[in-house]
Amino acid sequence: MLQGWFIVVASFAYLGVLFAIAWYGDRRADAGRSIIASPTIYALSLAVYCTTWTYYGSVGRAAATGIGFLPIYLGPTLMLSLWWFVMLKMIRIAKANRLTSIADFVAARYGKSQLLGGLVTIIAVVGVVPYIALQLKAVSNSLFIVLHYPDIVMPARADALPLLQDSTLYVALIMAAFTILFGTRHLDATERHEGMVAAIAFESVVKLVAFIAVGLFVTFSLYEGFDDIFSRAYAVPKLQALMSFSGNYGSWASLTFLSMMAIMLLPRQFQIAVVENVNENHLRRAVWLFPLYLLLINLFVLPIALGGSLYFDSGEVDADTFVLTLPIAFQQQWLVLLVFIGGLSAATGMVIVETIALSTMICNDLIMPTMLRWEWLGLSRRTDLSWQLLNIRRWAIVIILLLGYLYFRVAGEAYALVGIGLISFSAVAQFAPVIVGALYWKGGTRPGALAGLAAGFLVWGYTLLIPSFAKSGWLPVDFIQHGLFGIELLRPQQLFGLSGLDEITHCLFWSMFANIGAYLGVSLLRQQNAREAGQATLFVDALRAQQAPGARFWRGSAQLEELLPLIGRFLGPKRARAALDQYAQRRGVASLEELKADADLVVYAESLLAGAIGSASARVMVASVVKEEALGLDEVMNILDEASQVRAYSRQLERQSQELSAATRNLRAANERLKELDRLKDDFMSTITHELRTPLTSIRAFSEMLRDDPRTDLVERKRFLGIIVAEAERLTRLINQVLDLAKIESGGAVWHTAEVDLREVIQHSVDTTSQLFKERSVALDVNLPDAVPPIIADRDRLMQVMINLLSNAVKFCALGSGSVDVRLWREGSMLRVDVADNGPGIRREDQVIIFEKFRQGGRSSDVLTTKPQGTGLGLAISRQIIENFGGRLWVESAPEEGRAGAKFSFTLPTQAMEDKRSKEGSA
Amino acid sequence: MTPSSLTGQRLTAIFLLGWVLFDYPLLFLFNRNANLFGIPLLYAYVFLAWAGLIALMAWVVERRSD
Known part of the structure; x- marks a missing residue:
């Protein structure tokens, strides 16, 4: 069944499905109902990170180095935990300034420099070309193997074939055509491709499913589970070595670092993570879902590698192809087809996004700036350049893929898949210092960035790229062994005699040394200029709230009649009008003719242009039609100072208003x-x-x-x-x-304080009121201890309190059956007196008011109406007196709970306590 | 979305934890000829630590309370 034509038809059918998804995605996006507005889709599209390197190459790497395939996935996992603020910042900056590629990002940060944008583009293209070659190699190899089904035949060396018979060339051309269809159908000011993202997310699912299917097949069908594979592998000495850490830790750490940088800085990752991001909240899920994807796709790598090594023990089958050759060996037609499609997914996903990102960079940061300088092209007279822009991008895509093919012909055979990929990772890592500096260091300057990038790139080329040509026999090998011009110190892979490192770590060390050194050194040579300082603030402070866009750094005068045609030339006149109409609406102006050509409008126009032709070119174009005053560094600093002062003032204002x-x-x-x-x-x-x-x-x-x-x-x-x-x-x-x-209340009362025996006071009060008790036939029970410590108080006043309490108690007792208990006892260092009656009690809500002036308890809580005899001042005065001597007077009663009576209690401090208090007071 | 500073600090802590888990001394600790349910100890360790780290990240970023 798996004949050649069937494979080809299936492959094209699959590409057709992808295209349908992309078309549907674009249509939905135009209708305003995005299908990619989901955090899961965002996380899945990030998995474009997993290319054929992961799909085929990881198994090969695992078969050679054991655990050495893993740092490439552990690094991104670690990096994702920092994405929360790093990536968020990049997204904010890119959205605010309409940056559409990593070249644009760097160029914009260091003063909108065309030169810098061009350099980044060149590094990205040269650096990524091997990576694209890797995909071409993987696809053409897998195609070759599948076409020979059911035999297992290893592909011949590519350079052995005449050019036109090499299927890889056709793979490259078909991919170019497919990418052009995908990515350059229309020009978008934000460079977003919703349909493409949907297709990429779909591909991520396909490759994961296919890889796990092979993993399950190998682990549970060919063998009897993980332990079976591992125990068999233990029996083979060569494989036993793979179970433990055999490489060196330096290369482990450098691969981790490289992959951490790659997940942010690869052009396709920047495209997906930053440019195609619909909603920054999607980061939340990506932070854990993407690492989970990486974990899943790596789960079966080692079992497949070991299973393949055990099965093909003769060593004739390349471990990079185990994923495909194992199902072939067991004649699993459908699985073979699925695996091939999965590999195709991995490759096309990478190629599409990578070349679209690179073509944008080539067009915006390399070709356009050059063409706009060439007066004889007459570009400045054309009114609509948008079609030309698309054409440039299309050609760029074709050229990138052909470059990839060229690298594959020249150097592709010397390395395994992962080896080729790592060359690209090392190139992309050169962006790390300028990008990290762009985000967190305000001091970096344009010359510094240029110097750093150039130095790092040169060292990378010398220590990694050129040796890769030499190893394939296209350059004399002498050069590697004996150094440039025979100078031993200049041996590219043992530069200055540094040996003992693997080539990646070696390159990483020297290139970072040169890169960071030059970036910092040159940046610190001179003061920043005005534009650099302005852009630095926009970038580094991007996460601060209410950051005003760059409008405050622009001063000059402009005409709408000049800006509109300028934007129209690059975006197309219709789209330009539409964009400015939208802007006018946002500003609350009826039509765009009434727009004032102020700084805001100029900055907006520039950002529109930046989306189409890059920030550096946009700056040049806008400058050519408006009259602007150059701001000096002092002025920019003043503006920044003002801004920070305004911030400080507003904080102060906020604080004051809070206080107010x-x-x-x-x-x-x-x-x-x-x-x-x-x-x-x-x-x-x-x-x-x-x-x-x-x-x-x-x-x-x-x-x-x-x-x-x-x-x-x-x-x-x-x-x-x-x-x-x-x-x-x-x-x-x-x-x-x-x-x-x-x-008492005014503090003017005269107190005759002396030592008082409370027993005597109580006894005297009881005697005084005994007549009352007799009149109403209320029983009185007095319970006094034999001796109590003296207290310091006014005896007459205490009498007053006691008599008040006693007469109240007797007043509320029923005639004849009433009884009142008086009790004196020591409670800690206080003396306590209870006067309890068996009257009707005091309701809870009355227990507070009875101590207020002229308020009395009784059957009614009503003031003054059905009042019992008395003035209503007694308890208020009593409480004042007790409190004056440091005591407390309160009532306990709960008629609601059916308990009769009320108990008035007061406490007074004993003299010992009083002494202590006064001592503390005076100490 | 404003990056909650607590979430940010937690994620940074996770990053540091991951860096330690996947680097020299701890890897070396598990680099021995032993098995965990038939799986070489080194692999079992790396994958379990990895999964644990992912679970931690998911827990930190998906909490809505802070």
Whole structure:
């Protein structure tokens, strides 16, 4: 069944499915209903990281070095944990400035330099070309093997074939055509390709499923589970070595570092993670889902490698092909087809995204800046360049793939798949210093970045790329063995005599040494210029809230009539109008003709252009149509200072307004309290006048009766006079108490303090009130200890309290059946007195108010109406007195719970306690 | 989305933990001829540590409370 034509048809059918997904994705995006607006899709599309390197190459690497295939996946796992802020920052910056590639990113940060953008592009293209060659090699090898099904034949060396018979060339061309269809159908100002992302996510699922299918097949069908494979491998000495760590830790660490950088800085990773990001919240899930994907796709690598090594023990089958050759050996047609499609997924995914990203860079940062300089091309007279832009990108894609093919012909055979990939990783790592510096160091300058990148790139080329040509026989091997011009110190893989490292670690060390050294050294040579300083702030402070866009760094005058055609030339006139219309709406202006050509508009126009032709070229183009004043470094610094001062002021303002509102709250509370006091005073006044009027009224009434009615008999007169005297006494008492209370409250009361024996006070009070008890036939039970420590207090005042409590108790007891208990006891260092009655009790809600002035307990909580006898001041005064001597007066009663009676208690400190307190006070 | 500083610090701590787990001294500790359920100890360790790290990251970023 697996004949040649079937494989080819299946492959094209699969590409057709991808294309359908992409088409559908684009259509949905145009309709505003994105299908990629999901964190899962974002995480899956990041898995474009796993190419045929992972798919075929990991097994080969594992068969050679055991655990050595893993750092390439552990590194990204570690890096993803830092993405939370690093990637978030990159996304914010890229969105704010419409940066569409890593070259743009670097160029924009270091003063919108065209030169820098061009250099980054060259490094990226040269560096990634081996990586693309890797994909071509893997696809053409797997195609070759599948076409020979059911025999297992290893592909011949590519350079043995004449050019036109080499299927790899056709693979490259078909991929180029496919990428062009995918990525350059229309020009988007943001360079986003939603359809492509959907297809990539789909491919990620396909390759994972296919790889796990092979893994399950090998582990559980060919062998009897993991332990079976491992125990058999233990029996073979060569394989036993793979079970433990055989490489050196230096290369382990350098691979981890390389892959950490690659996951951020590979052009395709930047494209997917930053440019194609729809919503920065998607990062949240990617942080763990993408590492999980990496874990899953690596789970079966070692079992397949060991299983393959055990089965093909003659060593004729390349371990890079085990994924495919094991199913072939057991004639699993469908599995073979699935594996081949999975490999195709891995390769096409990588090639599509990588070449689209590179073509954008080539177009925006290399070709356009050059063409715009060449007056004779007449570009400045064309009104619509958008079609040309697309054509440049298409040609760039073809050229990149042909370069990949060329590298494959020249050097592809000298290395295993992973070896080729690592050359690219090392190249991309050269971006690390300038990017990290771009995000976190404001001091980097354009010359510094240029020097760092150039130095690192040269060292990389000398120590890794050129030797790869030499190893394939295209350059004399002498050069590796004896160094350039025969100088031993310049041996490319033992530079300056540094030996003992593997070639990747060696290259990484020297290139980073040169790169970081030059970047820092040259950056620190001179002061930053104005544009560098401005851009540095925009980048490094990107996560600060309310960062104003670059508008504050622009000063000058512009005409809308000049800006609009300029944008139109690159985006197409229709799209340019639409974009500016949108902007006008956002600014609340009816139409774009009414737009004011201010700094904001110029910056917006520049960012629109930047999306299409790169930030550096956009800067040049905009500068060519507007009149602008160059800002000096001092001015930029002033603007920055102002900005930071404004920030500081606003923080200060915020703090002050908080303080102010706190103060307002306090004042309002104080005012409430004053009002309450005022109300209380009014209440007090009205109550007191009412209280005074009652006895006065009866005195007057009886006096009038005596005066007006001379016929009243003597008995009656005596009774009237008795009432008048009693009422007058009550009036006096009331006035005395009011004065008393006022004195205590104002602190003006005179206290005659002395040592007092509380037992004696209680006894005396009981004697004084005994008549009352007798009158109402209330039983009184006094329970005093034999001796208590003396207290310091005013004896008469305490008497007053006791008598008040006793008379209250007796007042509320039922006639005849009432009983009152008085008890004195020591409670710690205090003396406590309880006066308990068996009256009706005091409801919980009344327990507070009875201590207020003129409020009395009783059957009704109503003030003043059905009042029992008494002034209503007794308890208020008593409490003041007790508190004055450092004690406490309270009531316990729970009529709601069916318990009769109320218990008034007070405590007073003993003299010992008093001494201690005064000592502490004076100490 | 503003990066919650607590989440950021937790993730940084996870990064440091991962760096230690996957580097020399600890790897060396598990680099011996032993098996865990028939799987070489070194592999079992790396994959378990990896899975644990991922679980930790998922737990930290998916919590909504902070």
